[in-house]
Amino acid sequence: MLVDNEQILEALWETIYMTSASFLFSLLIGFPLGILLVITRKGHLLHNESVSKVLNIVINIFRSVPFIILMVAIIPLTRLIVGTSIGTAAAIVPLVFYAGPYIARLIENSLLEVDKGVIEAAQAMGASPIQIIFRFLIPEALSSLVLALTIAIVGLIGASAMAGAIGGGGLGDLAITYGYQRFDTWVMVITVAILVILVQGAQSAGNLLSKQVRRR
Amino acid sequence: MIQFEEVTKTYLSGKQEIHALNGIDLTVETGEIYGVIGFSGAGKSSLIRTVNLLERPTTGRVLIHGKDILSLSSSEIRKTRKDIGMIFQHFNLLNSKTVFHNVAMPLLLANTPKNKIKAQVNDLLDFVGLSDQAAKYPDQLSGGQKQRIGIARALATNPSVLLCDEATSALDPQTTQSILELLRRINREYNITILLITHEMGVIREICDKVAVLEAGKVIEKGTVFEVFTNPQQPTTQRFVRSVMNDELPPSLLTQLQDPSRSQSIYRIQFSGASVEEPLMSRISRKFNLDLNVLFGNITELQGEPYGNLIVEFTGSHLEIQKALAEIRSGNVKVEAVQQYAS
Numbered sequence: 001m002l003v004d005n006e007q008i009l010e011a012l013w014e015t016i017y018m019t020s021a022s023f024l025f026s027l028l029i030g031f032p033l034g035i036l037l038v039i040t041r042k043g044h045l046l047h048n049e050s051v052s053k054v055l056n057i058v059i060n061i062f063r064s065v066p067f068i069i070l071m072v073a074i075i076p077l078t079r080l081i082v083g084t085s086i087g088t089a090a091a092i093v094p095l096v097f098y099a100g101p102y103i104a105r106l107i108e109n110s111l112l113e114v115d116k117g118v119i120e121a122a123q124a125m126g127a128s129p130i131q132i133i134f135r136f137l138i139p140e141a142l143s144s145l146v147l148a149l150t151i152a153i154v155g156l157i158g159a160s161a162m163a164g165a166i167g168g169g170g171l172g173d174l175a176i177t178y179g180y181q182r183f184d185t186w187v188m189v190i191t192v193a194i195l196v197i198l199v200q201g202a203q204s205a206g207n208l209l210s211k212q213v214r215r216r
Numbered sequence: 217m218i219q220f221e222e223v224t225k226t227y228l229s230g231k232q233e234i235h236a237l238n239g240i241d242l243t244v245e246t247g248e249i250y251g252v253i254g255f256s257g258a259g260k261s262s263l264i265r266t267v268n269l270l271e272r273p274t275t276g277r278v279l280i281h282g283k284d285i286l287s288l289s290s291s292e293i294r295k296t297r298k299d300i301g302m303i304f305q306h307f308n309l310l311n312s313k314t315v316f317h318n319v320a321m322p323l324l325l326a327n328t329p330k331n332k333i334k335a336q337v338n339d340l341l342d343f344v345g346l347s348d349q350a351a352k353y354p355d356q357l358s359g360g361q362k363q364r365i366g367i368a369r370a371l372a373t374n375p376s377v378l379l380c381d382e383a384t385s386a387l388d389p390q391t392t393q394s395i396l397e398l399l400r401r402i403n404r405e406y407n408i409t410i411l412l413i414t415h416e417m418g419v420i421r422e423i424c425d426k427v428a429v430l431e432a433g434k435v436i437e438k439g440t441v442f443e444v445f446t447n448p449q450q451p452t453t454q455r456f457v458r459s460v461m462n463d464e465l466p467p468s469l470l471t472q473l474q475d476p477s478r479s480q481s482i483y484r485i486q487f488s489g490a491s492v493e494e495p496l497m498s499r500i501s502r503k504f505n506l507d508l509n510v511l512f513g514n515i516t517e518l519q520g521e522p523y524g525n526l527i528v529e530f531t532g533s534h535l536e537i538q539k540a541l542a543e544i545r546s547g548n549v550k551v552e553a554v555q556q557y558a559s
Contacts, residue, residue: 126297
């Protein structure tokens, strides 16, 4: 095997770092966007045709660019933000652009599942839009939101492995440079196995958390 | 008091204009239980939603305690809504929260202090008879219990008006009965004005003081429950009344009535109020030497007043029958020949 344990551990750490950092930033962008997507819909809390239209178009544009292209396409922007276009930190920028709109859609989906009647009851109680979002919509959708975000994390683990293509580091990088380009089958097997475990772990944790927040 | 003044509601469904409300004029007095009945699509649900502006009328005015709510700003509307409780057919409770939290919600929204919330919620749960369920979640409760939670929640802000949107339509008859009793208690004990919509005439008979019949976005008939039930004018109203009063003659009886010699001496006698208590039949029978045979009948109570409906066959001399009918009519009793029903 061409790599030692230390390299693998470092790559694992880089993957976890990339995934969690980009998840956090994506959530910061995706969550408000998701809420906005829902409440500006027709017949919802703050129906606004133009905001809804623009938002949908922009999100669809980002969602339609494959990650590998997106990564390369926004290199100038990455340079502007991080100062470089290579390395783990640089990989976070395209990851956020990839996962932010994705999370917005997932959140939209979850929030749309909330019974319209609950929102009507909230309005009848004299709740303000902010109160309806935070005291009715989000709590009622929380369990489903957790599952949706788990999907996003799993997606990010996969995408972060792809970031290896621009020298982003992490398990994907290791698999490509040693496993693929230098024909080291063992490195390939081990990195893939670790990725599988990571995804399984994330999914199980998500399922558990979702169950726990169903009733609070 | 709730007043609707020429309220219309029009919305677009595709390219077609739908007139959900077509000029509604209605006044609900303070302390009344007012029922609006209609088939689905009649506009009931739009009508009740204009009271708290869940739906905004296209034209017209809605006044609550004399104030036109359409002129209010959105924050004033929210304030007004706290004075108007609402319960729903499907309860609309938060499934992720406990019973306690659900009832506390309106108070939490108003930033009520915690210890006050606790005392008030416990009182409310006590009032609806569910104090032992506080820690449960809605999906652990029966439909009737959920509606009680809905009622407790609606009362949390001490409203002066309660809107009931098909509140018993998803419940079985027995549970419906107990929820209606609870609504009546709310009306009596707190003097809360209740506006309810329903498609069940039984609900109207059970608790309403007044009723309006809605059809195609228009009030086609309105009045006290007693008036409307004993003397329905419109065909739709008559259908609704029949659904609970059952004054239809059984088919076997109708065949017998085909015989003209017989049908001439069969009459429908409708009596109400005090006239029920009088032994009218036996008195008439003795006085005019007639045999009276009750073929069909029922007696129900409307707003605490008895109301009876009998199909009676008179046997005896023709002259005496006419005299008897005249005497019956002189009281507070309606008599009509049955032929018209036989057709």
